Amino acid sequence: MSQNTDHIRVTHAGSLPRTPELIAANEAKEADGVTPEFLDLLETSVVDVVQRQKDLGVDIPNDGEYGHTMSSTVDYGAWWNYSFSRLGGLEPTEVDRWADAKVHRSSPGHIVLTSFPDRRDRQKFNDAYNDPSSGILAHRKAVTQPKIAGPLTYTGQALVASDITNLKTGLAAAGLTEGFVASLSPGSCARVANEYYQSDEELLYACADAMREEYKAIIDAGLTVQLDDPSLAESWDQINPEPSLEDYLKFIQLRVEATNWALRDLPQDQIRLHVCWGSWHGPHTTDIPFADIIGSVLQINAGAYSFEAANVRHEHEWRVWEDTKLPEGKSIIPGVVSHATNVVEHPDLVADRIVRFADLVGRENVIASTDCGLGGRVHPQIAYAKLEALGEGARRASKRLW
Numbered sequence: 001m002s003q004n005t006d007h008i009r010v011t012h013a014g015s016l017p018r019t020p021e022l023i024a025a026n027e028a029k030e031a032d033g034v035t036p037e038f039l040d041l042l043e044t045s046v047v048d049v050v051q052r053q054k055d056l057g058v059d060i061p062n063d064g065e066y067g068h069t070m071s072s073t074v075d076y077g078a079w080w081n082y083s084f085s086r087l088g089g090l091e092p093t094e095v096d097r098w099a100d101a102k103v104h105r106s107s108p109g110h111i112v113l114t115s116f117p118d119r120r121d122r123q124k125f126n127d128a129y130n131d132p133s134s135g136i137l138a139h140r141k142a143v144t145q146p147k148i149a150g151p152l153t154y155t156g157q158a159l160v161a162s163d164i165t166n167l168k169t170g171l172a173a174a175g176l177t178e179g180f181v182a183s184l185s186p187g188s189c190a191r192v193a194n195e196y197y198q199s200d201e202e203l204l205y206a207c208a209d210a211m212r213e214e215y216k217a218i219i220d221a222g223l224t225v226q227l228d229d230p231s232l233a234e235s236w237d238q239i240n241p242e243p244s245l246e247d248y249l250k251f252i253q254l255r256v257e258a259t260n261w262a263l264r265d266l267p268q269d270q271i272r273l274h275v276c277w278g279s280w281h282g283p284h285t286t287d288i289p290f291a292d293i294i295g296s297v298l299q300i301n302a303g304a305y306s307f308e309a310a311n312v313r314h315e316h317e318w319r320v321w322e323d324t325k326l327p328e329g330k331s332i333i334p335g336v337v338s339h340a341t342n343v344v345e346h347p348d349l350v351a352d353r354i355v356r357f358a359d360l361v362g363r364e365n366v367i368a369s370t371d372c373g374l375g376g377r378v379h380p381q382i383a384y385a386k387l388e389a390l391g392e393g394a395r396r397a398s399k400r401l402w
């Protein structure tokens with residue numbers, strides 16, 4: 001991740017809306033398998049979405065995560081579920097983690113993640129979460145997750161090679177050279193149900209060793225890998241009752257160390273880390289403050305750090321950079337438009353948000369982005385209007401900063 005020289009560069013957090021044709025093809029693939037027609041459609045779709053990103057002012061695009069199958073137009077989990085087809089040692093289950101009602105209680109010094117319906121935010125706003133008219137979890141298609149039943153291995157070599165090839169084809173067609181591919185972090189990988197590994201540490205390092213193959217393939221192809229790691233922030237809400245901060249920092253420290261093990265000897269300037277508090281459209285009143293975990297986040301050996309900063313629950317946290325020194329040579333990728341609202345941000349607001357960060361960490365170190373992936377979270381028309389506002393806001397900020 002090079003530094004800005006004459007303008008604020010623009011990227012986004014990864015997922016972009018899939019076309020109706022691609023969603024239909026993904027459904028057909030479940031029955032027919034991968035066909036030459038599907039591969040042709042996937043390549044054409046990636047080329048189109050890279051060009052669309054460029055046209056909207058995105059300097060550092062990706063493949064829209066089109067190689068990560070989205071179950072329907074509303075899908076909060078494709079960033080995680082894609083990995084199930086790329087890992088050996090898994091067995092299918094009938095469990096949908098968004099609906100699984102199991103309860104797992106933590107105690108001081110012993111943290112375990114509870115189920116999604118037992119999250120503290122969902123318990124606090126139980127009526128709202130269970131009201132289909134509230135819009136929180138409306139229209140989501142049920143998707144099951146597997147369990148770990150044997151040694152984890154990476155089996156997705158052909159799939160990540162396809163992601164890489166399609167993105168590089170799209171970049172060449174659009175006249176661009178820099179792009180990124182999203183990949184699951186070890187900490188997020190380890191949140192799948194485990195019936196094989198005997199300890200949290202053993203599980204995390206197995207995930208790190210498996211996913212490292214994907215990171216290395218992306219980097220070796222000359223692209224940037226984005227590690228999607230909501231586990232660092234989002235897990236706080238999935239611990240019931242609320243733990244002490246000391247216990248939580250110990251819990252995520254193991255994830256930090258496993259991530260750095262997976263990244264060992266890999267070039268930091270081709271690594272970016274994405275941290276968020278979850279993409280569902282809930283109240284998020286039980287999110288952990290960014291200030292409490294920023295020290296842990298910055299320990300990860302990445303060249304740039306992506307985080308939510310437009311979400312109304314977290315926008316005020318730009319102030320953490322008043323007291324936190326950005327390590328030399330690193331960049332931040334703050335979200336300056338949100339995936340959590342249908343309201344399209346005004347470009348002047350986007351510019352104001354960018355300038356706030358630039359004033360604190362330096363204009364050369366700020367890459368403007370979205371809070372989280374827009375695909376599956378807002379309507380495609382709104383998603384691309386938000387990208388347009390992002391690109392225009394960055395242009396307006398650049399005029400003020402240069």
